[in-house]
Amino acid sequence: MISVVVPTYNEEQNIERCLESLADQTVPRETYEVIVVDGNSKDRTRELAEPLADSVFIQKSKRVGGARNDGAMAASGEVVATTDADCILPRDWVERIGRNFAEREIVQLYGTVYPIEDGVRNRLSLVGANTFSRLGYHTRTIYFTLGCNTAFDRDAFIRAGMYRCIDAGDDLEIAQRMRKLGKVYLDPDLAVGFSMRRYQQFGTIKSISEWLYIVLRGGDASSVTYSQREYK
Secondary structure (H helix, E strand, C coil): CCCEEEEEECCCCHHHHHHHHCCCCCCCHHHHHHHEECCCCCCHHHHHCCCCCCEEEEECHHHHHHHHHHHHHHHHHHHECCCCCCCCCCCCCHHHHHHHHCCCCCCCCEEEEECCCCCHHHHHHHHHHHHHHHHHHHHHCCCCCCCCEEEEEEEHHHHHHCCCCCCCCCHHHHHHCCCCCCCCCCCCCCCCEEHHHHHHHHCCCHHHHHHHHHCCCCCCCCCCCCCCCCCC
């Protein structure tokens, strides 16, 4: 079985779209489970998620990495996949994850992203991100494993210590520990629809610079907050 973990926080505008895309997969529904781990939302996120998920509960650990960890510990599957509540998953997402783990000796899998919203700027932004991801993988330097589109061998993930509960960069850092336990693999055709709302509301340059600033400070910075943003 594959367990899909979806962290949420005040996502009533997006959670149904995300979970409906997960419900419309090319593999039978009983072959995977969907776990929603909520950061104590103040809106109707949990109410909307409950009919579409196998499990919905409030996270106990901190930050988005902690929510993913809580979901992994509650998971029944041998493979744990993670995505975000504002993403749209293609119909073959779960099938492709399962096939990669069945056919390859890997401990972590990750893919690419494309913008949900229209616009040349959005497409160019993610072309840059995907190019960086591919370069890092093929040069075996930085594995740009976005938390919105990655999957783990659950036992190896736990042995590695799971995600660090930091404000940003947790999905970049985890791969450095996973690669010590086995192969981390990039499937460029494992692509998810990625929301550009952060960049549209707060600006692309500002968002990237804030993320980089936090990452360079080890994942925490008191003057800048990256997670649990409020969106219009």
